[in-house]
Amino acid sequence: MAAGQHNEPSPETFAALYELIGTFNKTGAALAPETRFAEDLNFDSLIVMEFVASVEDKFDISMPLNILPDILTIGDFGVALEKLLSER
Amino acid sequence: MRPTPSDTPNLPRRSADFDTLVESLEYGARGVAGFNFYNSRGVLTDVLSFRDLRDRAVAYAGRLASAGVKPGDRVGLLAATSPDFQVLFFACLYAGFIPVPLPLPTAFGRREGYVDQLRGQLQSSGARMVFGPTDFLPIVGEAAADLGLARIGTRADLDALPEQPGAVVKASPDALCYIQYSSGSTRFPTGVCVTNAGFMANSRAMCVSGVQLRTGDRALSWLPFFHDMGLVGFMLSPLTSQITVDYLATEDFARRPMTWLKLMSDNGGTVSYAPSFGYELCARRVSATAEGSLQLDLSKWRVAGIGGEMIKPKVMHQFAEAFRPYGFSDKAFCASYGMAETVLAISFAEAGTGMTIDKIDKAELAANHRAVPVDHDDDRTRVFVSCGKVIPGHVVEVREVDGAVLGERQVGRVFAKGPSIMQGYFNDPDATEESLSDGWLDTGDLGYWASGELVIVGRAKDMLIVNGRNIWPQDIEWTVERMEGMRSGDSAAIVLTGPDGADQPTILLQCRPAAKEERATLLSAVRARVIEAVGVACDVVAVPPRSLPKTSSGKLARNRAKTLFERGELTALAD
Incomplete structure (x- = not known):
């Protein structure tokens, strides 16, 4: 999903995501909106789900599985997360 | 809402003795x-x-x-x-x-x-x-x-x-x-x-x-x-x-993952299955908690089945140790072997007896295809879990390359026959013909007999299994081919055995760039692209242009590439 279609996620959202991602970031890659989960962070499907669970706990939401295939970067994730939060 | 009960009073149990x-x-x-x-x-x-x-x-x-x-x-x-x-x-x-x-x-x-x-x-x-x-x-x-x-x-x-x-x-x-x-x-x-x-x-x-x-x-x-x-x-x-x-x-x-065990405990579950990685995830999570601090009773868990990928005995021991305080018994572990082509199972360990471990000599296995038992457990040893006896009404043979039927502790290709073997692949006579012959299914796996029980050591076919998912090397190679500057036949996806005996998916990549930095960039791009498209983290190894072997018809000789690489006859370009 193109980031341009949605509002940029807030700095607070990014800060929270960076903190959660830090636990799983074994590559030491720098975290930025354009950092990619697969390419830059080497997230495999098990780590993805563990990370999703940590986000759900932190924000008390449930993330539907069907949004995952469209998410490539931390920015994409931030957009999807804020959308879910706004629909709550 | 109430869950359905475990017991069915007034209805005599029938065990799969139906026509449909x-x-x-x-x-x-x-x-x-x-x-x-x-x-x-x-x-x-x-x-x-x-x-x-x-x-x-x-x-x-x-x-x-x-x-x-x-x-x-x-x-x-x-x-x-x-x-x-x-x-x-x-x-x-x-x-x-x-x-x-x-x-x-x-x-x-x-x-x-x-x-x-x-x-x-x-x-x-x-x-x-x-x-x-x-x-x-x-x-x-x-x-x-x-x-x-x-x-x-x-x-x-x-x-x-x-x-x-x-x-x-x-x-x-x-x-x-x-x-x-x-x-x-x-x-x-x-x-x-x-x-x-x-x-x-x-x-x-x-x-x-x-x-x-x-x-x-x-x-x-x-x-x-x-x-x-x-x-x-x-x-x-x-x-x-x-x-x-x-x-x-x-x-x-x-x-x-812990919800699995919580439900087993709450509902008094007696039978549950997972690939090794499922047990591993739970063992990892529980290691972060104080021993005995969880509200879990796993004492009713009678059959903890393991299947879907090569069983990792060490992981299973860790799980058993971690959950022993909660009543889990390692006697519940039950190994089995099978595939969709046999509906599900073709061999089963005796329920309630735990895992039967077979330690064999690594060098004998590699050089002579024999499973010679050893007492020691070190880097000269391969440790396997027995997959039990063949299910009733079915026959399994372990065969030599020339088709000769092998005996006790000789490693060969596993074939199966019996009423649950598939009729074929849907609308695919070529694939069916490749797998079935006279009612015998070529499982594509390698194994041996140990005291009448089947032990699986790996795959003769090229398939990779990662976290229980079957992955075909063709899918990885196809992904690599479509990257800029890559051609068909530039990569070979194989599985190497890591130092700990674990499978390591590896891509041998024919590399043209001479500059080291350029090559390093290419290798990490290939790794990332394969993670993204296929979902597997591979080691990517650069090999010289035109070094990957081909079959007579010009197709990639994947197994040959693997053998050459393992023997050191196909060497990686220096970093």
Whole structure:
């Protein structure tokens, strides 16, 4: 999903995501909106789900599985997360 | 809402002695057992008793007929862990339609790979319609573009349709029952044809002599319904023995693995299965808690099955140690071996005896293909878990390359024959001919006999298994080929054995750039692209241009490449 279609996620959202991602970031890659989960962070499907669970706990939401295939970067994730939060 | 009970009073237990799956549901519907669905926090969300399943399946058989499905038509079903999937699966069986369970996406950014996979299975099966949860329909639409499907919708979309009378037909035991796509590559999928008779033969063997299901048993599963272990092992087989099953969706297990064990504890589960990695995830989580601090009682867990990938004994020991304080007994571990081509299982360890470990000499195995037992356990040793005895009514042979049948502790290719072996792959005579000959299935695996039990050591075919997923090297190579500057035959995807005995998926990549930095960039780009498209983290090793061996017809000689690399005759370019 193109980031341009949605509002940029807030700095607070990014800060929270960076903190959660830090636990799983074994590559030491720098975290930025354009950092990619697969390419830059080497997230495999098990780590993805563990990370999703940590986000759900932190924000008390449930993330539907069907949004995952469209998410490539931390920015994409931030957009999807804020959308879910706004629909709550 | 209350979950269905474990016991079925006043209904004598029958163990998969039916002619058809529909007949087994008709019988189960006379009792009180059924299927229960829980969310990631372990809260009950849906209950589908066998009686409700029966009534709803009959109704939807009529509605599907009204929608235009004809007997023999294939119906794709996105296999979410939900009552809807089960209702439509059985609706198809009641009306003589052929259900085709389809996979769900599992990770970030793999849209393209998932669409390819769906499209491949839709094309191969020739599905006329697809049903699934609303959220996934757009992506199905994308996968099915120009395939001319008559309908893509949800179960609820069918509610408006009338129930066509006479839709329910009596199935013959030899009729094709469903098509299972857990084998075959993403690009070139092969669908296993399962008949009622084939299914029932396997189910009977598993229920009676494998798991030895008995009154009071209660199964629990988080395995996906698009996999044979989930579909056959924890939906269809328990039904044929009137056993209640509690479900946790696969993605919910992946999010919160401990919910699996919490539900086992809360509901008094006695039978549950997982690949090694499922046990590993839980052992990892519990190591972060103080010993004995969880509210868990796993003492009723009678059969903790392991399957779907090579069993890692060390991981299993860690799990047993971690959960011993909660009543878990390592005697519950039960290894088995099988594949969709055998419906599910072909050999089973004796339930209640734990794992039988076989330690053999690594050098003898590699050089002489012999499994010579040793006492020591160090880097000269390979440790395997016995997969038990062949199920009743079936025969397995371990054969030499020339077809000669091998004896005790000689390693060869595993062939299987018997009533549960598939009839073939759907609409794919070439793939069928490659796998079946005179009723013998070439499993593509390597193994040996140890005191009458089958031990599997690896794969003769090229398949990779990562976290229980089967991955075909062709899919990895195809992904690499499509990258800029790459050509067909530039890569070989193989599995090497790491120092700890674990599989390490590896890509040998023919590299043209001479500059080291440029090469390093290319290697990490290939690694990243393969993670994104196929979902496997591979070691990528640069080898010189034109160094990968080819067959006489110019195709990549993958096994030869692997052998050359292992022998050091094909060497990596220096970093």
